[in-house]
Amino acid sequence: MEKMKLQKLYSDFKPDIDIIENELEKALQSTSHLLNDASLHLLHAGGKRIRPLFVLMSAKFGNYSIDRMKYAAVPLELIHMGSLVHDDVIDHSNMRRGRPTVRSQWNNRVAMLTGSFIFGRAIQYVTHIENPKAHQILARTMVEICKGEIIQIEDKFRINQNLKDYFRRIKRKTALLIESSCEVGAVVAEADPEVTKRLKRFGYYVGMSYQIVDDVLDFTSTDKQLGKPAGSDLLQGNITLPILLMKNHPKILRFIERASKGIVTEQERLEMLQIVRKSDSIKQALKISDQYLEKAMKEVERLPDNPTKKRLKEIALFIGKRKF
Amino acid sequence: MPGDCMKCRKQCLKWNGVIPMDTTYIENQIEQLKKAIYRQVEHRTLVKYTGDPLVDENQLFYLLLPLLNGDHWDEENYEGVIAVGIVEASLAEHSYIDEHDATSKVQQLTVLSGDYYSGRFYEILANSGNISLIRELSESVILRSEHEIRIYEPNRYAIDDWLETLTIIETECISRFYQLYNYNHYLYIMKKHLLILRLQNELLNYREGNSSLLLQKMMESFQRSEDMNFEHYLQNKIDGLVHQLRELLRTSSMKSELKRYIEERLIRESKER
Structure with missing residues (x-):
């Protein structure tokens, strides 16, 4: 349902997103059957493809050509995919997007090689673009x-962290890649430098909002919607915004302590979810997400007139209100 | 002095090989390159938990070989060898990930150290606009991943295929560097020597009862195709490669000090192993 809403929103870009989808499939082709299976396994599990979409939308403010832009859009999605494969090794995750992860279907070493292969492809693909600035943005993003x-x-499991720590973390974890998608799109399309800066800031604000909503959904969605157990972030020790906004709750503190020892029962997980869902922290977190979205909208307002402006706003709003 | 040569690159370019070159000189150069690699990827948390990047001194020697032999060498080449060293370190880190459980903090950070190094190689070359080397190294990462994953494939490969896999793992990044900068005249020597070293290492582990998964796969292929003791086969293979390498060295126009160094390395490594 949500995915359909998104597809409707970017219907203008549908033919070009289809090209990107085909290119992604081509990029992941390998002489190794196992690498083919492992990387296509992830590709076919879906994903919203918002990073390529932001590349294409930003490029509309410059000299747009899908033949050129695909070399920027595809690597952005590949970098995201490669990092997911490695993240699943770090988090020992068994499920992603409702499917077994590469590490659980094969093993950690296969996942490491698959991730490296995907990163390699991402970088190889982007070398079709000769503009060093685009490479500098992507490389810096990967490092950050x-x-x-x-x-x-x-x-x-560090409960004495503050909001600043959280925002700094999600900036690097998520916002930067969306920011870079917008910036690279504009740079490769040779958009005006001022416009490029605005698109970059737009991507940053949308990215921050996106991650906050993601962190909220980890508590409010069902296991089925998430494709993994709700509350997984906290079980893994990741203290996200909803928890930071209620971190002095004694039961939550106790839950974190038990989670750090790996002794949380299913009953305790469900109880923790109830506490968080009933608390005010979800509403507060979403309010902060909205503030980022407002800033993103202001950046769009200042962009030159272009039919894509409307789409940027709609996508940003969708991200703030999405339910998956 | 060797150190000055690196810092004052103009001198380096004019260097005509008159400076006496002995083992200490070569090892100093390797040490400096190692430190330069460390500096480029230094990260407080990673150093604390995963230690210094894993760099192979034999690989570093071959990266520096054109410089040591007096070939054209400039800032771009030196930055290039740092980048290649970082890619090697990145892939080496990832080879230390446990197949089934990487949940310890050290293992988690080992995953990230490999990724971080990989990002740094790209960043260094992107900042200097060296897109050709970025392309070569990304392609070598792809090829290496395709070969390294073979050990998990159900396919049966011939023993020569496994030797090719080992060669690619050990030499592909350096080969790409040589090819891009026209140092192809060192290619065969480098490939033979690094393969010998890897096989010697595999043989030693085998004798100690710690065969790698790759060696086990080689043994499976061997059992089916040869009527010979595997250890004997491997030793013969190494001896044959050593003979070929010596022949290559004999006919090479490389400086005699470097030939001697490679010979010494061969003897030293085989004794150490």
Whole structure:
């Protein structure tokens, strides 16, 4: 349902997104059957393809050509996919998007090689673009994402962290890749530098909102909707915004302590979900997400007149209100 | 002095090989390259939990070989060898991930150290606009992944296929660097030597009862195709490669000090193993 809403929103881009989808499939072709299976397994599990979409939408503010833009859009999705495969190794996750993860279907080493293969393809693909600026943006993003993940590991189960820590972490974890999608799209399409800056900021704000909503959905969605157990973030020790906004709740503190020892029962998980869902923190977190969205909208307002402006706003709103 | 040569690249370019070159000189150069790689990927948390990046001194030697032999060498080449060293370190980190359980903090950070190094190689080359080397190295990562994953495939490969896989794992990144900068005259020597070293290492582990998964796969292929003791086969293979390498060295126009160094390395490594 939600996916259909999204597809409707980007119906203008449907033919080009289809090209990207085909290119993704081509990019993941390998001489190894196992690598083919493992990487296509993830590709076919779906995904919203919002990163390529942001690349294409931003490129509409410059000299748009899908033949050129595909070399920017495809790598952005591949970087995202590669990092998911490696994240599942780190988190020991068995399910993603309702399917077994590469690591659970094969093993961690296969997942590591699959992720490296996908990263390799992403970089190889983007070398079709000769503009060093595009490479600098992508490379910096890859490095910063890793730094964000390293901080996330350091911060696991650390209850004495503050909102600043959280925002810094999600900036690197999610916002940067969406920010870069917008910036790279504009840079490769040779958009005006001022327009590029606005699109970059738009991507950052949307990315922050996106991750906050993601963190909320981890508590409010069902296991089926998530394709994994609800509350997994906290079980893994990731203290997200809803928890930070209610971190002094004694039962939540006790839950975190037990989760850090790996001794949480199913009953306790369900109880924790009830507490979080009933609390005010979900509403507060969504309010913060909305504030980021408002900032994103302001950036769109300042962009030159272009039919894509309307689409950018709609996509941003969808991201703020999505239910998956 | 060797150190000055690196810092003052103009001198380096004019260097005509008159400076006496002995083992200490070569090892100093390798040490400097190692430190340069460390500096480029330094990260407080990673150093604390996963230690320094894993770099192979034999690979570093071959990366520096054109410089040591007095070939054209400039800032771009030196930055290139740092990038290649970082890619090797990235892939080496990932090879330490446990097949079934990577949940410890050290294992989790080992996953990220490999990814971080991989991002850094790209960032270094992107900042200098060296897109050709970015392409070569990304393709070598793809090829290496395709070969390394073979050990998990149900397909049966011939023993020569496994030797090809080992060669690609050990030499592909350096080969790409050589090809891009026209250092192809070192290619065969480098490939033979690094394969010998890997096989010697595999043989030692086999004798100690710690065969790698790749060696086990080789043994399976061997049992089906040869009527010979596997250890004997492997030793023969190594001896044959050593003979070929010596022949290559004999006919090579490389500086005699470097030939001697490679010979010493061969003897030293075989004694150590």
